Amino acid sequence: MFDRRLIENFDWGFLTVISAIGCLGLVVLYSASSAGQEAGIVSVLFKKQMVWMGAGFIMMMILTIVDYRELDKLHLFLYAFCAGLLVVVLIFGQIGGGSRRWLALGFIRIQPSELMKIALIISLASAYSTSVSQTGINFRKLIKPAFLCLIPFALIVDQPDLGTAMLLVLIAGSITLFVKVERKVFFTLFIAGLSAVPLFWFMLKDYQKDRILTFLNPDRDPLGAGYHIIQSKIAIGSGMLTGKGFLKGTQNALSFLPEQHTDFIVSVLAEEWGLLGVSVLLTFYLILLLWGLNIAYNCRNMFGSILAFGITAMIFWQIFINTGMVMGLMPVVGVPLPLISYGGSSVITNMVGFGILLNISMRKFSSH
């Protein structure tokens, strides 16, 4: 069953890019997690992240074994399973940072909304793969994808986790635009969306409006998000061209940066390695994304192409939102930076995504 051609076709280049970013991530995390600690002691966070990275890597490799086209058959099951977990988390989930996001499973905590991203991409790829056409998708064929998207969106907004919910919409929207909709569908949806905003707004309670306004404009919360953005901008800016040097970032060391090991990790990189470090990271990311698109292009199967694109879109939006946020270009939301930020659920989700991309890549010549 296991074809020798598969090993010959293994995408070593893509694996190299992933590994390079992963190593860069660990270097930055080492610095970020040593803030406020005695010199020379490797922090627990760093060690945990190493474990997650290792586990993620193994998972990624396992995912290349079985043909990705099996996912097409399993998509409804995967989707239902993740949606079920989201319901469970709303009822039994652990509260952290004001929302109910985590499920405690023995010694680990998982965040079902992360897994949902992958399940949604698979389901959308499956739904669209049979309905793509030269002129674009019509209304009738958008009904199923719309429902697929709406259910997890509602469940995640309810946690509430506005960042992940927004990410879900962006990923689904990207895939839909990628497969192309009919022109009239596009404009109708656009206008309908715009007119729904005020209606939606009036249904919200005051504290919910407040939360969204602060999300869009951090300056409304000068003691929280607004302050974090200022400190983050100072950290990034003070890195200048060449940075202050490894472990020498003062904004980082004095804990002026919030969550410096998760959401604000780019600020640590920018402070210590300057614009040069940032350029290296952005270049690697750009290569990663274009590589992902290339995998989508080379795939001879519609499901595989859309799936590869969807995962690339997921990675892109995380990079764009996170980096934009720490520089004050985007709302302040908890979207981690792929392969760099600390966090088990994020590492595993992205590694699963990369596993699927590798899987598609190595089977590009075997079309059914």
Added chain:
Amino acid sequence: MTEFGKNPDREWLKQRIIGVSVCIIFAFSVLFLRFIYLQIIKGEEFRILSEKNAVRLTGIKAPRGLILDRNRKLLVDNRPSFNLKIMIEDAGDLQETMRKVSQMMEMPFEDLMKKISDAGQGAFYKPVVLQEDISRDHLAIIEAHKFDLPGVFIDIEPTRHYIHNKTASHLLGYLGEVNNDELLGGKYPNVKTGDSIGRYGVEKSFETYLQGKRGGRQIEVDANGRTINVLKTVEPITGFDLKLTIDLDLQQIAEKMLQDKHGAVVALDPNTGDVLVMASAPSFDQNDFVGGINSKKWKALMTDRGKPMTNKAIQGEYPPASTYKIITSMAALEEKAVDIHTTFFCPGFFKYGNRVYRCWNKNGHGNVSIVEAVTQSCDVFYYQAGDKVGVDALAKYAMGSGLGKKTGILLEDEKKGLIPTSAWKKKRFNESWHRGETLSIAIGQGYDLVTPLQMAVFIGAVGNGGTLYKPRIVSTIEGSQGNIIKEIPIEVSGKLPAGSKTLEILQKGLLDVVETDRGTAKRIRLKHVKIAGKTGTAQVFSVKSGDKLKTEHLDFYLRDHAWFICYAPAENPVIAVSVLIEHGAHGSTAAAPIAAALIGQYIHDPSAELIETNVSEEESETE
């Protein structure tokens, strides 16, 4: 419309992929340009800001809510306090600076350094409080030398102020600095290190309403840490005000009468359960706790034999003594062990088995009916009535009257007392109940324990026709504009297990306690207001029969406790009072006059002022 089937059209796909690639490259250009803007164009500026850590947050404490009495008289408010603080990172030569502060403040250098080391290392750029509430003189010195003291500054913050010193201390409570466990516990999400939270009394039970919400400022500082620019301000939100059910005037009268005594006074509105007075003596000064109590004062409070830190109204558990005879009467009537005509003969003692149980009046009361038994508090009547009813039936009526369980008042650590049953004794001591013990229970001297608050609720219910109320101390919670945030409802907690006939008999007996010359509390009779009540004297130390010691020869802490519980006016009560004086010896002389004084004030009967409080024992003929 052409569909592609399973395999994508190459040309179509190529066109889509190129489109997406352009979008991604564009997005990355935006990010890259933003990095160039921040790091190259504004880089120098941000480098300077980062080197002096120039942009910081400072907190603004929220003023706590006010506490008012039922007539909106102010009990607790806030006053400004000048707090001396230091930002260690700005201090330069810390030792040198601290030496100067030590001289100016006349504080030992070591104490100052200890405060700094106690504050912990991990907290960067968090000011450390050196001394709260410094005097005007010290303030002037520090202000005059502020340029020699880098990092040192004065924060003007609201601090708690208890207007009437030592008034209602146990009820109002006090504040204390929040500790680490509480910060991590998540119960108070808005509280930060260094904040004070309620530690006792309503300050504690209503903490979440009183505390308000912190504000803060984003500031820019110069190289010495002095604010040069306030960037943004979030105003703090003042906490909600509490309107208590307490009557300040009445409370002060009760406390004045408790002066130099140990004990508790509770007064309630028997028609609502509103607590009008809750006093406990000896008391403490809440203002000592503002800004942290010193260890010497704390130790003195903790070792005082009078237990000033205990709210005896809800935490003091005492044998109910003769006040319990109301329960025994109720049980005997309801269980049909006696009726209004039943009489027992009292020769001054009661022989039971081979033991002799004495009546407090060794001359005996003669033939006694139930009304007379209440009035004269005849022990012999109750020995016999109690024996007929039995311990478990007595317990049933006691529990039904709210004894042996918490009243549910919104104050911490209320005690529930103890109502023994035969099952309880079996479990506790693994011994069977002896019928002889029931005789002690019947006159309230056995294992029974009650709190003054429980007795106030109970006697109020006897007066109002049988309704037990949950005592209420806060009636409304208000915003600072007087808008009502929450109303605490009046709650009925139960009904006395007694019919109206039984209650009428009890009410008659209780009225006669004060209003007839045979009554044990006849000396507190008022001119215009009729009081119905019951005295009690609880043994602390049993004196062997025969060698009866005079009270004044007994060590203070071995003397009997004095009870008086009552309601007034008897025909339509508006106030119920429960007084317990520890080691006060006699209910009629030590406890009853306090109740009379409160009633006289509350219902405006000036004759109350004529009652003498300290009657010598020779004159007093009580149980």
